[in-house]
Each structure stands twice: as C-alpha cells, then as structure tokens.
Amino acid sequence: MQPAALPDLAHTPGLAHTRARPVHWLTTAAAMAGVIALAGLLQPPTATATHPGGDTSVPAPAPAPDAQAVTYPLDCAGAPVAVAATATGDLDGDGRPETVTSAHCQAGSGTPPHGLYVLTHGQGDTAPRLVATLVEPAQGLTTTRLAVRDGTITVTLLGYSTPDVPRCCPDRNETANWRWAAGTFLRTTTDTEGQ
Structure with missing residues (x-):
C-alpha cells in the first residue's frame, strides 16, 4: 500500500x-x-546594560574604623595596650559601619580589666575616633563573645562578686546589649548567672 x-x-x-x-x-x-x-x-527607561565588573560610578562602602589606629583611655603604666576583640556594623543607621572594640592593658599575668569602646569616622574624615565608652576598665570586667548584629552590640561580661575572688577566676557572668537610641547607647541585660 502506498501513501496517498x-x-x-x-x-x-x-x-x-x-x-x-x-x-x-x-x-x-x-x-x-x-x-x-x-x-x-x-x-x-531604567533598563541598561552593565559591564560584569559593575558600575564604577557607584562608591564603595566605607571601611570600618581601624581598632589599631586609636589611642584608648587606658592607664597602663607603660605597658602596651592590647585589642582583645572587635566587631563592626552600622549602629546608628547612617549607612557607615562603626567598630566596637574591647581593649585592655597587656599585663604580664592576671586578668586585666577591659574597656569596651565604640569607634567611628567623622564626616569626611578618614581617621577613626573614639565616640563612646560602654564599659570602663575601672568596673573590673572582662569582655568575651563580642558581636554586632542588626545594630545591637552584644557582649558577655565576666566579673567578680567580691574582692576576695581570685582575679583568674571570675564568678559573675552576664550578657549585655547596647542599642543606639535617642542620641545615646541604651544598655539592657539579657542574662545573669553566678550571683
């Protein structure tokens, strides 16, 4: 049969x-x-082609302030200052990052108290400057677990219940938060142990 x-x-x-x-x-x-x-x-009207390298006219994000480029208000009696920890983030919502620094005197032994500081760049400045002290070294606290997330500073503070507690072994532990509001850093405590 053949096809038709x-x-x-x-x-x-x-x-x-x-x-x-x-x-x-x-x-x-x-x-x-x-x-x-x-x-x-x-x-x-906004449909444009871009080079894979990106638009060079867009400014790069500002770098966070350098924690090593600041003089801290620590009385170390000639000993050097040590930066124990840093965390960065935009704390005041201006689009530029700040640096939170935990610093202490570099002692030969023991647990020297820490200071907790906020660093920023001035308007148009490149040099970092210290704008807030959140924990004074005179409080005798050591800071650990420093973090900045969503504009909130979180740190664990280790301390001593009495002067008789050896400086090697803090017996107080609390987690503190700071948040920029109404022109100042407001502190809240979220957890306290060992009291």
Missing part, C-alpha cells in the same frame, strides 16, 4: 488566497518592522 499523495493546496479552487504575492511579503515585512520598533520604544 498530498493535494496541491495552491491550486485548489477554494484556497486561491494562499498564493504569496510580493504585496503580501511587503505588508508582512512592514508589520514586523513596526512591531520591533514599538518594542524598542516601550522598554523601561
């Missing part, structure tokens, strides 16, 4: 309109050109 031959549609009397004439091709080409031109005009 397909009819010649162009010569079928009811389908005479299927013959392509030059006028049909010109009309189709003009319509396509109009659709392409209209599509080009209707693109959103």
